[in-house]
Amino acid sequence: MAVRDVLKMGDARLLRRAEEIRVFDTPELHALLADMRDTMHALDGVGLAAPQIGVNLRVVIFGVQRNPRYPDADEVPQTVLINPVITPMSGATEDGWEGCLSVPGMRGLVPRYTRLRYQGRDEYGALIDRTVGAFHARVVQHECDHLDGILYPMRIRDLRQFGFSGVLFPEQNVMDE
Secondary structure, three states: OOOOOOOOOOOHHHHOOOEOOOOOOOHHHHHHHHHHHHHHHHOOOOEEEHHHHOOOEOEEEEEEOOOOOOOOOOOEEEEEEEEEEEEEOOOOEEEEEEEEOOEEEEEEEEEEEOEEEEEEEOOOOOEEEEEEEHHHHHHHHHHHHHOOOOOHHHHOOOHHHEEEHHHHOHHHOOOOO
8 A cells, every 4th residue: 555654763652652453354454554564565674563653553563584684584474463462481581683664774682582472363353372482572572562662772781782783784784774
């Protein structure tokens, strides 16, 4: 449908808690999801939250097969997740490099749970209930953070591990997000 502008860090709309969706399978929801998919794909993203395009609803999409921004990433199924609930499977965490379409050109080392269960609904209201680990778990946590007004730099423990992609990883010729 349309590629939307992605809000950038500093925009107050990214800091709000998004509102739950109560009605599924509507033309408005399907149009929002089409715009989110178009935007995510146009920017080579692996995920996008509705607040990133200025829509204050608890909706995220994610999925990756091959992505130039994350060349070593495991595949993650294309997913629409509405009103998500995340439950860590243990307290185990792992640091990993993250970027974000709302924080273009930068990367940071972020701790995330290594295994989790996520539950929510798809665009038709059908239940989604998955237990995942590795990169899949990282993507879900990153995108769902947006629904609570959290950007990944807020989770970085050591700001020496936060910087411009091309400086941190000059050998990778990392693209600006």
